[in-house]
Amino acid sequence: MACSWCSLVHQDSQGHNGVIYPNLAQRMTAGTGIRHSEKNDRPTVNPDAGQPLDLVQMWVVPHEPEVAPGYEQLELHPSDMQGRLAVVASGMTRHRDQAAIRIRNRYAALHVARLEPGQSVAVPDAPFVHVYVTRGQMHLEAEGLLDAGDAARLTAAGERRLGAAEPSEVLIWEMHASLSI
Numbered sequence: 001m002a003c004s005w006c007s008l009v010h011q012d013s014q015g016h017n018g019v020i021y022p023n024l025a026q027r028m029t030a031g032t033g034i035r036h037s038e039k040n041d042r043p044t045v046n047p048d049a050g051q052p053l054d055l056v057q058m059w060v061v062p063h064e065p066e067v068a069p070g071y072e073q074l075e076l077h078p079s080d081m082q083g084r085l086a087v088v089a090s091g092m093t094r095h096r097d098q099a100a101i102r103i104r105n106r107y108a109a110l111h112v113a114r115l116e117p118g119q120s121v122a123v124p125d126a127p128f129v130h131v132y133v134t135r136g137q138m139h140l141e142a143e144g145l146l147d148a149g150d151a152a153r154l155t156a157a158g159e160r161r162l163g164a165a166e167p168s169e170v171l172i173w174e175m176h177a178s179l180s181i
Contacts, residue, residue: 008055016071020055025088026073027101029062056134056171062104063091063177074100078114085111085121085172092176107177115164122159128175129154136168 007021012028020026080086089101090109103110113121115138123129123140131140131152138146141160146152148168154160162170 012071014069014071018073020073023076023078024073025076025101027071027089027103029067029070029104054134056132058110058171058173060103060105060108060173063106064104067104070104072101076100076112081112081114081169083113083115083119085113085124088112088171105177107175109174111172111174112169113162113172114169115167117164117166120161120163121170123154123157123162123172124174125159126174126176127156128173128177129157130173130175131162132171132173134169134171137165138168138170139163139165 007019009017010020010026010028011017016028076086076088087095087098087100088110089103091103091105091107092109093106095109109124111124115121115136123131131146131154133146133148133150135148137148140146140152140162142157143152143154143160145165162172
């Protein structure tokens with residue numbers, strides 16, 4: 001069983017290093033060249049190094065070529081995600097004042113929600129949506145039950161409800177780019 005307070009040590013070739021822990025969102029843009037690692041093996045820096053943990057790492061293609069490497073992180077307050085969708089990262093102009101982290105894709109946004117049994121959220125209505133359950137069990141309207149580690153890819157599916165069957169957490173990518181980009 002993974003502990004909820006475990007952490008990872010991040011290092012990259014641009015000189016960034018630090019500890020990644022729960023409720024910390026991090027964006028690293030590899031761009032024109034950067035190497036990185038996330039390890040759970042430095043007990044002097046990371047006292048939880050012997051504990052198992054899960055890391056979700058997602059890649060998003062930038063909307064422009066030759067992007068410079070970059071790095072950003074932000075600690076999220078748990079209450080911002082409890083019972084509702086919160087924008088964690090976005091390149092969309094409509095999220096300019098609410099996104100935690102800026103990404104270099106003007107067509108995409110990452111949302112997160114933590115739900116208790118009986119709570120639900122509306123999955124964004126977008127041409128492409130990727131729903132990933134990080135913990136718990138959730139019911140996606142018109143699709144069925146999703147367990148931790150399950151994903152659903154929706155294409156022009158319209159708004160759907162996503163409800164928690166047990167304490168759960170979900171990551172949802174909202175994407176508005178066309179296939180011709």
